[in-house]
Amino acid sequence: MTRFLLLLIPLLLCGDVQSAEYHTDNFSVTCSDAELAQQIGDAAEHFRKQHAVDWLGAELPKWFAPCPVTVKHGNIGAGGATTFSFDQGHVFGWQMNIQGSPQRLLDSVVPHEVLHTVFASHFRRMVPRWADEGACTYCESESERNRNRLIALEEMRPGEMIPIQSLLTMPEYPKDGRKIALFYSQSALLSEFLIDLKGKPEFVAFLSSYFRQPNWLTAFRKHYGQAPEQAYAAAVQVNRPTPFNYDNYHIDYFSQEGCPPCIQFETEQLPALVKAKIKVVKIDLSKSHNKERGKQDGITGTPAFIIYKNGVKQKVIRRPSTAQELLAACAGDKPAKTVQVAQGVGIGYFGPLPGSNPGNRANPHNDLSAAQTQLINQIVDQRSQMAINSTISSRMSELEKLMDSRLKNAILEIQANLTDEQKALINASDDQKAKIAGFTEQIAVIEAGKAKFIEDHEKALVEEREKREALAKEVEAAKTETKSVKEKLAGLAKEGVSTALESATATAGWSVPLSIAGTLVGWFLSRRKEEKTEPAKA
Structure with missing residues (x-):
């Protein structure tokens, strides 16, 4: 896989894939055909509303972020893969990849994949595999449904079909490619019988009962009055397909x-x-x-x-x-039915409350623990793999094409994150690579010199700061000493000039400026003159 990846990168760097985008309230469609992108976006909104009303009894609120839809169209096998995550009662991280002819995309793939999102929005948890795929297959074209009936009935031989109890309790899709087609067909056969028997809302209520009390026998008897095996036997009798006439x-x-x-x-x-x-x-x-x-x-x-x-x-x-x-x-050569697009959307939000800022992240929760985040990533990975498996159904040969499409998307993402140097190396000749290597070495030397200069500069700054701090301490000490001397001289002056002068000289020594001594002498002479003058006035 790694070798194949490296070979594809230069091809992707050499050319741009032209694509058109079409945005609705709940879907963002990317397709090489602008007209088809609009048809698929409008059809997705139509089926989202129709499914919600038919199955749940009311329209869904608007999602807080649109579901990205990537379309690959042409004369290729039809299929799709829709992924999403659940956490704390929220569903988020939508991603839908679909492929097929325009006819099959509009009459089967889009309604199938959109119902997955409607069920996820309603139940806020993983719907049992057989019921989820069976109900979604019920929304496909009649030719697709008839094909599923044929496969299920052809594999009724002992040892071939999946036992009903195993079908109901399968947590994952079968790993055996042959069993995947059988899984879809048996799930479709049983789901079609139950839905035709009592309708779509009852099927949703049936699943809700199972979520409250996880026992299929109890749920079947409560809603359909029979055991699962009896229901499947009845489905086989009711849903026998009409043989297709190939004479023409x-x-x-x-x-x-x-x-x-x-x-x-x-x-x-x-x-x-x-x-x-x-x-x-x-x-x-x-x-x-x-x-x-x-x-x-x-x-x-x-x-x-x-x-x-x-x-x-x-x-x-x-x-x-x-x-x-x-x-x-x-x-399947019948023309696709015309889709009448319904206008208008519901209100409300899934994910963060109105007014909050979810940013550009697919996950709107900012308070997830590391364990929760890891669990969500595991669920996304598992769901992605299971959804990919669902697309191959009876068309195992189409799996390689679907994986190729996903691989190209992954490589495009890698391409977007490549540095200019990496892009240059991918397309460079040997001589150019040698020059780039030389430039890289020069840059490394420059970077090393820059780092050394920064280190020396920071060291010099530290030394200068230490010198300034030491000088400041010396200044403060000198100020303190001077203040102390002044206070002592002022006190001693009251006791007599000679005593004060001697004390000051003995205390301060020659470290006190001579100007202080001169000031004291002047003050002393002035004081003596005043004392002699006062008795004369008396």
């Missing part, structure tokens, strides 16, 4: 000699297509007369497939595909 379809299958994926397809997938009674025409591009046909259809690698309906080309798939993917591509 045929598939051109392009292959060539020595192609391992082609051999694998013919061994493992082709029999299922034959069983579904769909016509498959093999075109061997190794034959000279077929090469021109491949060029006309833009086929550059094998295996590849072109799906026709009534002789009209419907879809070109230029990658290895399973029989289920090809059948789903045929069954």
Whole structure:
């Protein structure tokens, strides 16, 4: 992984990915197609309102921060991954990544992923896996729901299906890729039966009862009057899918000699297509007369497939595909329903109270302990991994593409944090790298000299400060001594000039300025003159 990461960085540095953004009250959509970005943003707001009313009975308040939505569109497998965190009764840290054709994004992926956010906002805790995915799958297009029914019913053989008690108590998605598709299909089958039986609000009340008393048998009997196994058996009988008629379809299958994926397809997938009674025409591009046909259809690698309906080309798939993917591509050619966008939003906030300043952080709580923060990070990481796993369902081949998209996003983030020197090193030649290394050494020498100068300067400042402090102490001592001498001289002057002069001279010594002695003599002579004058006046 590290080597692959380093190889991708130069590619990302060399070019900018053009993308458009569309913002609504609760979603911030990033997509390379501006029109599609707006359609997805409006659809997300529409389904957020519709789901809240249908399942909860009322609209949700406006989120304190929009949910970022990253869109990858094209002729690729449909899927999505939505992550968020819970703490102290709050849900935050939204992130939604979706991919697929515009049709599947609007009629299946967006409603599916938005319901995850509605449930998270309502319950403020992790919803049991089977119920969360089963309810969200209920919101997908009829062709997708029918595909899930087919998978669930095809795997009814002993040892293949997931036992119902295991399904209800699974804390994580299955690690086995085959079991992931089965997990989704069985969850969808059971959830669809319960929702059709008593409606969406009752399904929400059923989950609330389980949260209050975590016992599935009690919750099933309270809300649906039967045990989980009985409910699933009834779901199998009620939800048997209507077989799709493939009479009007045929598939051109392009292959060539020595192609391992082609051999694998013919061994493992082709029999299922034959069983579904769909016509498959093999075109061997190794034959000279077929090469021109491949060029006309833009086929550059094998295996590849072109799906026709009534002789009209419907879809070109230029990658290895399973029989289920090809059948789903045929069954899913219906146009997406038009989404009527509802205007208006609710009031209120999730996260910090109105008037507080959450800043730019995804986590609005400033008082989390280190242990709480670590726990939240673990939950986010686990949720991210589980959500990624959910996208692969019966399309295991799409996992690599989804991971590639997430990896590119991570690399773009790394790119934004690179220094100019690091960017230069990535794209530099050997000579340029040598020059950069020389400059780096010179900078290091300069920095070392700068540090030494600062150190010496600070040391000199300390010494100067110490000298000033010592001088100040000497001045204070001299002031104190002078004051003491003055006080003694003033006191002794009252007793007689000669005595005071002798005492002052003996006490102060020659350290007292001679000016003081002169002042005292003058004062003494003046005093004597006044004493002689006073008797004469009498």
